[in-house]
Structure formats: C-alpha cells, structure tokens
Amino acid sequence: MSELIKYARHDAIAVMTLNRPQKLNALNYATNDRLLALLDAIEDDPAVRAVILTGAGDRAFSAGADIHEFAESINASVDVAVKQFCRRGQTMTARLEAFPKPVIAAVNGIAFGGGCEITEAVHLAIASDKATFAKPEINIAIPPTFGGTQRLPRLAGRKRALELLLTGDVFSAERACEIGLVNKVVPHDDLLPAAFELAERILRHSSLAASRIISAVTRGINTTIEEGLLIEREQFARMAATGDVKEGLSAWIERRVPDYEGR
Numbered sequence: 001m002s003e004l005i006k007y008a009r010h011d012a013i014a015v016m017t018l019n020r021p022q023k024l025n026a027l028n029y030a031t032n033d034r035l036l037a038l039l040d041a042i043e044d045d046p047a048v049r050a051v052i053l054t055g056a057g058d059r060a061f062s063a064g065a066d067i068h069e070f071a072e073s074i075n076a077s078v079d080v081a082v083k084q085f086c087r088r089g090q091t092m093t094a095r096l097e098a099f100p101k102p103v104i105a106a107v108n109g110i111a112f113g114g115g116c117e118i119t120e121a122v123h124l125a126i127a128s129d130k131a132t133f134a135k136p137e138i139n140i141a142i143p144p145t146f147g148g149t150q151r152l153p154r155l156a157g158r159k160r161a162l163e164l165l166l167t168g169d170v171f172s173a174e175r176a177c178e179i180g181l182v183n184k185v186v187p188h189d190d191l192l193p194a195a196f197e198l199a200e201r202i203l204r205h206s207s208l209a210a211s212r213i214i215s216a217v218t219r220g221i222n223t224t225i226e227e228g229l230l231i232e233r234e235q236f237a238r239m240a241a242t243g244d245v246k247e248g249l250s251a252w253i254e255r256r257v258p259d260y261e262g263r
Contacts, residue, residue: 004031006056007038012049013199014042021057027114028066029084032092039095049207050199051099053122054106054192055115061105061131064113065089067140089114089146093121097151098218100211102202106195107131107173107182116181117146120155123214124198125182127173128191133181136168154221155180206244206260212236 006017016038018025042048055061065085073081096103096118105118105125112134119125119133135152137144144152144165153161156179164171173185186194202210212235220228239245244260251258 004028004034005038009048010196012047012203013052013196014045014048014050015052015054017054017056018062019056021055021059023066024060024063024110025055025057025115026063026066027089028069029088032088036092036095039099043100048101049203049210050101051103052106052192052195052199053096053103053118054195055108058109058130058188060110060115061107062112062115062118063110064115064136065146086145089117093117093147093151097121097123097147098215099123100214101207102199102210102214104195104198105182106191107133108188108191112136112170113144113148114146117144117148117151119176119181120151121147126184126186126191126194126198127176127182128188129173129185130188131173131176131185132170133173133176134168134170135164138166138168152181206248206258208242208244208260209239209248212239 003019006015006019008015008017016035018027018031018035020026020028020031039051042051070081070085073084102124103122105122107115107119107125107127109128109130110132111119111127112132113136116133116135135144135148137148143149149165152164155161156164160179163169173182176182177185183198184194216228216232216235220231223231247258247260
C-alpha cells in the first residue's frame with residue numbers, strides 16, 4: 001500500500017488515513033489518484049461493508065489541495081489546470097458521494113478547501129472538537145473546485161454557504177454541525193471510536209439496502225420530487241426480490257434479529 005494513504009481493515013470496516021501529516025495531509029494529485037484506486041478495490045471487496053476516512057496526525061484532516069502543485073498546473077495553462085486539478089478533484093468527491101458503501105469522515109483537525117469538500121461529499125461525518133473548517137479558496141482568487149460551490153449550499157442553505165464561500169472565514173466544528181456539514185462533534189480522543197460505533201450501527205442492517213438508499217438519496221437530491229420518487233421506486237424494485245428482504249420480513253414476523261450474512 002502506498003504511504004500516501006494508510007489502509008487497514010477492521011472486520012467489515014475499512015479505514016483509510018490521508019498520510020501526509022508534514023503537509024497537513026494536503027491533497028496532491030498522487031494522493032487523489034491513490035484514494036480513487038483504493039475506493040475501486042474496496043467496492044470490489046465483499047468483505048468490506050463500510051469505510052472510515054480520516055487524517056494522520058493531530059493537526060489536520062486535510063488542509064486542501066497541494067497549492068504548489070496546483071500553481072504549476074496554472075502556470076502551464078488553463079486547460080492543464082482544469083484537467084489536472086478541477087476534473088481530478090471533482091471526480092474524487094463525486095466518487096465518494098455516490099460510493100455504494102457508507103463512507104464516514106472522521107474529521108480530526110483542519111478541514112480546509114478540498115478537505116472540507118470531502119466532508120461535504122461523504123455520506124456521514126463526525127468531527128473532533130478540535131476540528132476547524134474553512135472555504136479559503138477566495139484567498140487565492142478562485143472558487144472552490146472540488147464541488148464546494150454546489151454541495152455546501154445544498155447542505156447549509158444558500159446564504160449560510162455564501163457567507164463562508166465569500167469570506168473564507170474559519171469556522172468551528174460546532175458551527176459545522178449546526179449547518180449540517182457534520183452529524184456530530186465529539187471529544188478528540190473519542191473520534192475514531194465514535195466513527196466505528198456509527199459504522200457498526202449501520203452494519204446491523206442489510207448492506208444491499210444501504211447501497212440502494214445511498215443511490216436513491218444521491219441521485220434524487222438534485223432532481224425534482226417527481227423524479228426523485230421514480231428513483232425511489234426503482235431502488236425499491238431492485239431490492240424487493242432479494243434474499244435480504246425475505247430475511248428481513250421473516251425476522252420481523254418471527255421477532256428475531258435478521259441474519260443477512262448467513263441467509
């Protein structure tokens with residue numbers, strides 16, 4: 001495994017750790033590409049049913065893009081910067097957003113720029129009480145480029161998002177929770193245990209159903225309610241004939257805990 005991202009598996013839970021602590025876990029192109037490769041491997045591994053994503057060290061989840069590398073792309077040409085930087089970053093956050101297994105961010109410190117955009121994209125997020133967030137791209141005269149102008153308004157509302165996007169101000173984990181960017185704030189030492197506890201609560205249920213729910217929400221949130229309801233029916237139809245539904249119904253009727261893995 002590349003040292004850019006540490007990978008470990010704890011039973012059915014995969015843990016990926018952004019591992020450039022000396023650079024505040026900045027997202028250079030190689031880290032971005034490695035993250036995508038690991039997600040591909042995790043998707044194909046039936047033993048993994050949930051993912052936790054965190055950062056190495058006590059200072060940062062991720063301070064965002066590697067600005068020195070980005071500057072080289074800008075200096076090359078606009079087309080190069082769009083391809084190497086924007087498209088790569090947007091592909092990564094879109095992959096996280098639509099990933100068929102639950103992804104939980106354990107935000108252990110600074111989550112600026114691309115680190116904040118990862119937090120916006122993943123399905124669930126828990127923040128340390130030491131975590132801080134910011135949309136600082138305006139400080140270098142660019143808009144966010146990994147989806148931040150689109151996902152944050154959908155999470156926080158247009159006016160709250162624009163305040164953060166237009167000022168670049170740092171905001172606390174508590175504020176991130178208030179506006180819907182993270183689900184919960186916990187003491188720093190409790191961060192990973194809290195992320196594992198949340199993952200285990202999800203793993204009690206059918207992984208197939210979890211995947212269908214993620215797909216319905218991800219696809220439906222950007223459509224009309226009518227289109228969203230069609231997507232919901234489609235995902236229901238995909239589940240209705242599965243063994244998981246039969247096991248879930250039998251367990252409910254028989255008043256026992258369902259056994260999706262041993263059905």
